Amino acid sequence: MTKKKNHIDINDLPIGILLVKRDGIVISHSPSVLLLTEKPIPEGCKIDSLFPNLPFKTSKKERMYTFEHSTHGKQYTYRANVKPVERDNFLVWIENITLSSKVERINRILVKLSAIGLESTLPEDFYRLMQEELKTLFDAQNIYLVLFDKSRQRLSLAYVSGTHTINADYPSGNTFALWVAHRGQGVILDQQQMNKLKSKYNLAFYGPPALCWMAVPLKTQNDIVGVLAVQNYQKPNAYDHNDLKVLEFVSAQLTYMIIQKERENELKVAKSKSEEADKLKSAFLANMSHEIRTPMNAILGFSELITRETISPEKKKVYADYITSNGRLLLTLIDDIIELSKIEAGIYTIRRQPLELDSLFNELHQFAINEKKRQKQNILIARDMGNNSGITHILADGERLKQVLLNLLSNAIKFTSQGSVTMGYRIPNNATIEFFVSDTGIGIPKSLQEKIFERFRQADETAQRLYGGAGLGLAISKRLVELMGGRIWVESEPNKGSCFRFTLPLILPNTKNTSHIRPNPKSDYNKITGKTILIVEDNEANINYLSDVVTAAGAKRLTATLGDDALEMVSREHIDVILLDIQLHDTNGLQLIKKFKEKRPHVPIIIQSAYTPNEYIDKALAQGAYGYLTKPIKANELLDLLSKLF
Numbered sequence: 001m002t003k004k005k006n007h008i009d010i011n012d013l014p015i016g017i018l019l020v021k022r023d024g025i026v027i028s029h030s031p032s033v034l035l036l037t038e039k040p041i042p043e044g045c046k047i048d049s050l051f052p053n054l055p056f057k058t059s060k061k062e063r064m065y066t067f068e069h070s071t072h073g074k075q076y077t078y079r080a081n082v083k084p085v086e087r088d089n090f091l092v093w094i095e096n097i098t099l100s101s102k103v104e105r106i107n108r109i110l111v112k113l114s115a116i117g118l119e120s121t122l123p124e125d126f127y128r129l130m131q132e133e134l135k136t137l138f139d140a141q142n143i144y145l146v147l148f149d150k151s152r153q154r155l156s157l158a159y160v161s162g163t164h165t166i167n168a169d170y171p172s173g174n175t176f177a178l179w180v181a182h183r184g185q186g187v188i189l190d191q192q193q194m195n196k197l198k199s200k201y202n203l204a205f206y207g208p209p210a211l212c213w214m215a216v217p218l219k220t221q222n223d224i225v226g227v228l229a230v231q232n233y234q235k236p237n238a239y240d241h242n243d244l245k246v247l248e249f250v251s252a253q254l255t256y257m258i259i260q261k262e263r264e265n266e267l268k269v270a271k272s273k274s275e276e277a278d279k280l281k282s283a284f285l286a287n288m289s290h291e292i293r294t295p296m297n298a299i300l301g302f303s304e305l306i307t308r309e310t311i312s313p314e315k316k317k318v319y320a321d322y323i324t325s326n327g328r329l330l331l332t333l334i335d336d337i338i339e340l341s342k343i344e345a346g347i348y349t350i351r352r353q354p355l356e357l358d359s360l361f362n363e364l365h366q367f368a369i370n371e372k373k374r375q376k377q378n379i380l381i382a383r384d385m386g387n388n389s390g391i392t393h394i395l396a397d398g399e400r401l402k403q404v405l406l407n408l409l410s411n412a413i414k415f416t417s418q419g420s421v422t423m424g425y426r427i428p429n430n431a432t433i434e435f436f437v438s439d440t441g442i443g444i445p446k447s448l449q450e451k452i453f454e455r456f457r458q459a460d461e462t463a464q465r466l467y468g469g470a471g472l473g474l475a476i477s478k479r480l481v482e483l484m485g486g487r488i489w490v491e492s493e494p495n496k497g498s499c500f501r502f503t504l505p506l507i508l509p510n511t512k513n514t515s516h517i518r519p520n521p522k523s524d525y526n527k528i529t530g531k532t533i534l535i536v537e538d539n540e541a542n543i544n545y546l547s548d549v550v551t552a553a554g555a556k557r558l559t560a561t562l563g564d565d566a567l568e569m570v571s572r573e574h575i576d577v578i579l580l581d582i583q584l585h586d587t588n589g590l591q592l593i594k595k596f597k598e599k600r601p602h603v604p605i606i607i608q609s610a611y612t613p614n615e616y617i618d619k620a621l622a623q624g625a626y627g628y629l630t631k632p633i634k635a636n637e638l639l640d641l642l643s644k645l646f
């Protein structure tokens, strides 16, 4: 920009000279002083009325003062040299040192900033101290530093210092900061310019509008990491190109420090994550070892005791119960681990079938009553079915849904020794069903409310923890809920209670499908009496177990350990149902079903399997199998299925 010929910039003319008396009265002055005072100097005027901030004092020696004075609405820094001359007068030499003093200050600040960068351990401390220093450089009510996330979609406010606060995290879409980042260059804007830009680019300004806004991008060689902005709410021309240069200079140094700090921080986060993982691994091993050893000890100990001849039959029964319940516990643990691995391996598919909500909750209620007895908790079990939406059936994977609810219920009962456990559901909108299990138990601190859904995490990870469990139930529940298309979370307050909630997509079955999904009438095993059941199984213990179960219900049983034997028996004997282990050593289960069906198309086949992928079971069902049971098979499950069949 070229200057007008006679235009004199106050900054280009840094010197004004005055001759004053001992009492400060101005005797004469150079014309340039008028540029500083911006008004004529009347006769008898005192120097301190012209420069109120100049602490004018006389002495025998030459003295130097630094003071602030504003001209054209802008603050400058001056140095006054006061020198005694003849006749008891003083020569006052005033020099604009704004630039040189700023350069000095900048140097000082940069040295300080690098010291802060080295010393402060938290980025927040670094930003706060940095801001305090910057405030000494600029006439600003508000200074803020925004950082972009990697995608530049969001701005996070590293620090705001000043009279107005701004939300800490906001979308960067249409902000002045992003505009400056795109521009790649610093800018000074007054309110009018800001309004123009605002309507031109549809920009948003967070916080109250400034009268003067100055901002520079924080640039690395290849990227822009953020924006540093200072704003003044009082003076429209608070900043000029010199300020901008200073801000640009400072921001270059800052960018370097910020990146250093971020790297340090990333390292710290990575370190603490790996320490956390280490801790988790140890906690998990300690847990698992405890969880496996405890029931194992009981099983081995009582198995030994039970064989002693001196033991009374009553005691034997008690010991046998201990062995069974501890065996179950172990099985649950193993099931949980396998379950989680299966989900994580992506083996699970969700099978949605019509499900009657009432019958589901009847079953859950019964479970909760038994569970509370088992855990010896004196609490109330309640149901709360929320709104009357008129919906009685939904389409859902009943087994998985039940699994999640049972898990939440047994946790709720485990962690509640007084009060109640309530289960229920509500339909908040026509696309969602929300299930919940709430309790009045020990509650979960806020800081752990997300963590407990991670595998092997427990709120109490100390060695002395009071409650058993391997920390897998919620991890499984979370994955199952997500697999079913929902979301799970907890609302809780320590010592008041917890409420676990999860949503599922609300899908309604065709009404004609719902008729066959009545709840099982209370088991009546009369229908099994007299029927002939062929057990095809190659494990001796399982053969004995299944035989005992069906004969106790009055059925006749035949057994075969090989596929060929079974086929021969099917041709020879009258058989009402085949109970088939789908994983016999010598035979392909699917082919065996096919051959059974060729020989006796009307004899139903129930598959029993230990760990079989869903697709395999689907194929077996497609070959004509009636249903399937998962090992270990519970007696009542088997008998229920047989009653239903007959």
Ligand code: ADP
Pocket (backbone or CB within 6 Å): 411, 412, 413, 415, 439, 441, 442, 443, 444, 452, 457, 458, 459, 460, 468, 469, 470, 471, 472, 473, 474, 475, 498
């Ligand atoms: P586990 O119960 O086997 O430890 P979970 O994954 O089911 O494992 O639960 C993880 C942790 O979450 C528990 O150890 C417990 O600290 C906390 N938790 C779960 N449910 C509740 C509840 N209803 N009340 C209080 N804490 C709970």
